[in-house]
Amino acid sequence: MSLDAVQKFDPARAAEYDRQARVALAGYEAMHELGACCLAAALGEGGERSLLVVGVGTGQEIVTLGTFEPGWRFTAVDPAAPMIALARDRLGAVGLLERTDLIECGVEALPETPHDAATLIGVLHHLPDAATRAALLGSIARRLKPGAPLILGGNYRSYDSEPLLRAAWRQRWRQQGAAAETADAQFARIAQGVVPPASEAEVFRLLAEAGFVEPVRFFNSLFWGGWIAFRGPDQSL
Ligand SMILES: C[S@@+](CC[C@H](N)C(=O)[O-])C[C@H]1O[C@@H](n2cnc3c(N)ncnc32)[C@H](O)[C@@H]1O
Numbered sequence: 558m559s560l561d562a563v564q565k566f567d568p569a570r571a572a573e574y575d576r577q578a579r580v581a582l583a584g585y586e587a588m589h590e591l592g593a594c595c596l597a598a599a600l601g602e603g604g605e606r607s608l609l610v611v612g613v614g615t616g617q618e619i620v621t622l623g624t625f626e627p628g629w630r631f632t633a634v635d636p637a638a639p640m641i642a643l644a645r646d647r648l649g650a651v652g653l654l655e656r657t658d659l660i661e662c663g664v665e666a667l668p669e670t671p672h673d674a675a676t677l678i679g680v681l682h683h684l685p686d687a688a689t690r691a692a693l694l695g696s697i698a699r700r701l702k703p704g705a706p707l708i709l710g711g712n713y714r715s716y717d718s719e720p721l722l723r724a725a726w727r728q729r730w731r732q733q734g735a736a737a738e739t740a741d742a743q744f745a746r747i748a749q750g751v752v753p754p755a756s757e758a759e760v761f762r763l764l765a766e767a768g769f770v771e772p773v774r775f776f777n778s779l780f781w782g783g784w785i786a787f788r789g790p791d792q793s794l
Pocket residue numbers: 558559562563566578611612613614615616617618634635636637640662663664677678679680683693
């Protein structure tokens with residue numbers, strides 16, 4: 558597990574995360590909602606399902622999925638204590654904690670129980686390199702039933718590769734009320750030490766390496782993409 562990707566979600570960043578995520582990712586809630594639509598399309602309506610939520614942060618996946626789908630239960634992990642603490646409070650306040658096992662750990666610490674689906678939203682681009690990303694996706698694949706869907710969300714393409722989008726991202730901060738210097742500082746902090754997968758082809762290569770097939774992009778916002786892919790039938794990962 559990459560410690561930097563966890564330590565950066567310290568108490569200060571955790572406390573401002575829910576507001577900042579909605580500025581940094583225009584369409585944050587829409588992305589989560591569309592992920593829920595894709596999962597329901599893949600899993601079918603109604604019924605009881607077990608979902609693995611990796612990098613749950615402050616709990617948005619469970620707020621969205623749990624509200625729309627009353628029969629779904631969640632095993633949710635995150636190694637950052639400040640984020641898990643906020644998720645616990647938030648899910649408790651909306652009555653979703655009873656359907657959630659919320660655990661402060663990485664996914665590799667979980668038993669290899671086969672879940673019906675998984676999510677990995679906003680995590681992959683924080684990891685330092687392709688090997689770490691592939692290892693995390695492989696750990697998720699080993700905890701899914703064959704054919705199970707994965708919702709993957711995260712930034713892709715280097716931030717320097719698209720100067721117009723990079724400039725537009727800075728304008729997003731300004732238009733949402735940040736002073737110019739704050740917009741620059743926010744961007745510098747978000748980009749610090751983060752080198753997202755270089756392209757969608759790189760995302761697809763990482764998914765394939767971990768045994769996921771048939772990826773489809775359902776969301777895009779500046780550098781961000783949202784995909785659904787499926788655990789392949791090969792059990793020997
Ligand atoms: C940007 S937040 C995303 C939170 C949430 N999924 C959302 O959509 O708002 C990234 C989260 O990934 C967690 N994280 C970092 N490395 C991780 C790893 N190796 N395994 C699981 N979670 C990790 C961080 O602690 C942080 O809470």
